[in-house]
Amino acid sequence: AQSVTQLDSHVSVSEGTPVLLRCNYSSSYSPSLFWYVQHPNKGLQLLLKYTSAATLVKGINGFEAEFKKSETSFHLTKPSAHMSDAAEYFCVVSPVSGGYNKLIFGAGTRLAVHP
C-alpha cells in the first residue's frame, strides 16, 4: 500500500533563508512523486514531479526536490524563501504500475514566511 508522511505540519522561515519541507513515502512499487502548492483561496498547482528519471527534480519558482530511494524521502527545498511562497504544500505519491493514476496526498505543510 502507498502512503506519504509529511513530517512537519507547520514550517516558519524568514524571507531570504532556505526552505526545507520534509516528506517520506511508502510504496510497494516504483512510485511517482509530486509536490503541489495551494495558496489561500486558490486551487492546487503542480510544483514538480518525479517519475523515475533524474533523482534531482527542478520545479517552478526555484523549488527542487531530491528522490532518495534508500531513505524513502522526497524533500522539497528552495535556497531562498520569498514572501509569496507562503502557502500549503502537499507531498503526493502515485503508483506507477497497476491501476489508474490514483494520487495519495500527505497531510500538508503550512509554510509561513516572515519579513
Add this chain to the structure above:
Amino acid sequence: SAVISQKPSRDICQRGTSLTIQCQVDSQVTMMFWYRQQPGQSLTLIATANQGSEATYESGFVIDKFPISRPNLTFSTLTVSNMSPEDSSIYLCSVVGRHGYEQYFGPGTRLTVT
C-alpha cells in the same frame, strides 16, 4: 496543462438539500477525478469517472451520496446529496496530464452546509 473550470465556485446550502457541481475541461480527457478537502485537511479521493462507464468510488464514499455523471470527454458532474454540515468542504475535480502521471486540478467548489 489543461484548463479546468468548476461551477459554482462556492455555495451555501441548507441541510437535506442536494448540490450539483460541474467540471469542464478545455480538452478531451479519459479520466477525471473528484476530491474532497475538508476544512484544514488534505485531499481525499472520492471517485474516478471514466467516460462511458460507471464511476469507481473509494472506500467510504457511495454512489447514493455522491452520484457522478460523465456524459462526454470534457465534462463531469458531482452531486452531493442529502447534505449535512459534515459535507462542508472544498470539492475539486482533476484530470490526468498528457504525460500520464501528474494531475491538474480545477479551482474547487467551496460548499458550506447550514
